[in-house]
Amino acid sequence: MPTMEVDGKQISWEGKKMILQACLDNGVELPHYCYHPGMSIVASCRICLVEIESPDPKDPAKLVRVPKLVPSCQTPAVPGMKVYSKSPKAVANQKAVMEFLLINHPLDCPVCDQAGECYLQDYSFKYGRSESRFDENKAKKPKKDIGKHVVLYSDRCIMCTRCVRFTREISGTGELAVFGRGHKEEIDVFQGKPLDNPLSGNVIDICPVGALLDKDFMFTQRVWFLKTTPSISPFGSGGENILIQHNQGRIYRIKPRFNAEINKWWISDDIRYGWQFVHENRLAELRVADAAHALPMAWEQAEARLEQTLLRSVSERGQGSTLLMLSPFDTTEEMFLAARYIRKVDPQAAIGLNMSRIDGQDQVFTNPTTGQVTYTIRADKSPNRSGAEKMRRHFGDNIVMFNDLASQIASGRYATVVLLADAIGHNDDELAALLSPIANRIVLSSRPSRLTGQATMVLPVCTWAEKSGVYENFEGRVQAFEKAIEPPEPARAAGHVFWNMLGMPGTYSAAQVRQVMADHGLSEYAAVSIPVHHEKVELMEFSPL
Ligand code: SF4
Ligand code: FES
Incomplete structure (x- = not known):
């Protein structure tokens, strides 16, 4: 199995892998926003940049330092390579990216549904600067009702384009696109064509920030109160793996649970929103x-x-x-x-x-x-x-x-x-x-x-x-x-x-x-294993970053 060194730690992988994926598979965290293992790689957010030393093709025993930072999500892992994500150059880039992302981001975490499971919050704490140098007025962008289940808070969006790629590559419906340029760039739907496909709720899971929110869940619970139980969908013969998130005996939402062989990272809206019958119209005696x-x-x-x-x-x-x-x-x-x-x-x-x-x-x-x-x-x-x-x-x-x-x-x-x-x-x-x-x-x-x-x-x-x-x-x-x-x-x-x-x-x-x-x-029923019960879900399970 090929190996490489990441921040002094040896990791190995099988087959062809990008540096980032090889690291994640080995439990080594590298910050990333636009990369999602289920979709194409665009390398646009730039927070995953690392320094590398790669074997010289003419003399593989010799390592050559690549002069520029490279996107770890888009650079193949090579045996013998050395990766530095904590070098002064890599850290300076992480801080710069976070500073740029936060320039126009509203300070509304206390009222944002994503608080507690937001990668902008988490990365701001881990990789960002503790203060802002931006004295100008923040650009204001609208809140939009873009579909049956989803609301878009444009001013929280970091333009990672995961949602756009989802509708192009997974649902194949293409309702979402990037409109405008520069600081006027916005995600939106085409006029008269709302986000309306049977998989639409998945864009909420993959949005790394609080830009795409679930109308059904919005303002009902703070996520840190939710308990999570792994389960199986009762809404069809597919056997989709799900997480039931609940508090005090009440279900608040259903999320997909990754299973490479069944539903991967996704579930249909029928599964996501079908649970209401549990709390409605029950027999009382x-x-x-x-x-x-x-x-x-x-x-x-x-x-x-x-x-x-x-x-x-x-x-x-x-x-x-x-x-x-x-x-x-x-x-x-x-x-x-x-x-x-x-x-x-x-x-x-x-x-x-x-x-x-x-x-x-x-x-x-x-x-x-x-x-x-x-x-x-x-x-x-x-x-x-x-x-x-x-x-x-x-x-x-x-x-x-x-x-x-x-x-x-x-x-x-x-x-x-x-x-x-x-x-x-x-x-x-x-x-x-x-x-x-x-x-x-x-x-x-x-x-x-x-x-x-x-x-x-x-x-x-x-x-x-x-x-x-x-x-x-x-x-x-x-x-x-x-x-x-x-x-x-x-x-x-x-x-x-x-x-x-x-x-x-x-x-x-x-x-x-x-x-x-x-x-x-x-x-055959003796060996059926029970999925691990979580008090608190790791975000990676339904929103891999
Ligand atoms: S809405 Fe969310 S998923 Fe879509 S581009 Fe913005 S941050 Fe990314
Ligand atoms: S550029 Fe690599 S995760 Fe965005």
Whole structure:
């Protein structure tokens, strides 16, 4: 592996790397603004300049000092090279760049949403001067509403052009451009063409300063109050890695979490802004429709009642009269426990699976210049269809296809249905009509719907942010996520309900269920690793600089 020396430290790298990237991969910080590993290199901000000594091509044993500073983001690392980022010349450049960037920058950190996660603040402290020599009036630039999700504070912009390159190279939509010249340069959209593409929120993450802000998050929280939990997107079959940022039991925003093989640095706006359902319109009580009355009850009573209902139904109507409907929105552990419990009570119980929501075709984004695929929004909106299919195969007999349900229900085969309702309820009305002839309709759901309205028993359960588990994406990647926030009373994870009903020992945890699954021939779940839980996220995770 080639090596070079950076400020006296030996670092190594593989393949072809620029000096800056090789340093970052080795945990050596060099200041940089315009460089982003996911986009083309423009070397325009000039803060990453370093001094180098490079091997002489005619005599590689001899090092030649390059007379001018070079941009580390755009200069290839060469074996044997020496890099100086702390030399007087490099430090003088860093201070000069910071001074120029701050000349027209407003002193509005106390009211800026980016404060606490701003690289202008951080670099000003680490690499800047402690005072300004600028006595003139600062140039005033406007605040602009440039799109559905994004506001641009032009006077905070440092013209790194990351946002422009994103719309050209990643979303391929090209809404943003640099207008004007010199100190009148500004980022803007073209007249009548707002920033409106399904990936638009990513420009907020990659803006290194507080110039591009999220309308949804603006002025809701100071970032240092946020706690961060790594998670997996519940809004599609892609398995995008995300960070849930929350405070005091409330989600405030979702950010992408870097995964080189899945979503890289990006997420779609559907994932970024889809979380509101967690705090809206939740079921407030466990309920059983007893004769003409709807009776609220505690979990212990409800679990006993559920068991009685199932046992009575099997003894009256015989084995095979129970239908368990799984949802591709539930975790694999929950489906495993639900199927085990139902088959314990009714060994001939049928297991069905609700349909996914399919939105047209996969939406593929490409870099118009290179033709490379940059991001794909999957048409299948369920996060765990692969896991659900696997559970159905695992439980083998009496699998019922969705299209066969209507005729089986019409034939009067089922006396009881236990339904894990899905999180978005895309076909609630259709399901409610389909299942209405079944006498006992037990629904586990996080929100009220026509399904819960006509259920004979309703059990409020957690959303994905309130529980742990695994989702398996469209290509079969099993990825674990952890609980980010507490569920509202009286919701409980569906897995917890069936863990209790099965009389399993100890406290319910998804990790423990995976061990049980491994003991039952599903060995691939034993080794699923949990992403590290952060109290405070390192900015590098969603906004690599
Ligand atoms: S708005 Fe942000 S990302 Fe875009 S050029 Fe300005 S500083 Fe860079
Ligand atoms: S010039 Fe290298 S990061 Fe901007």
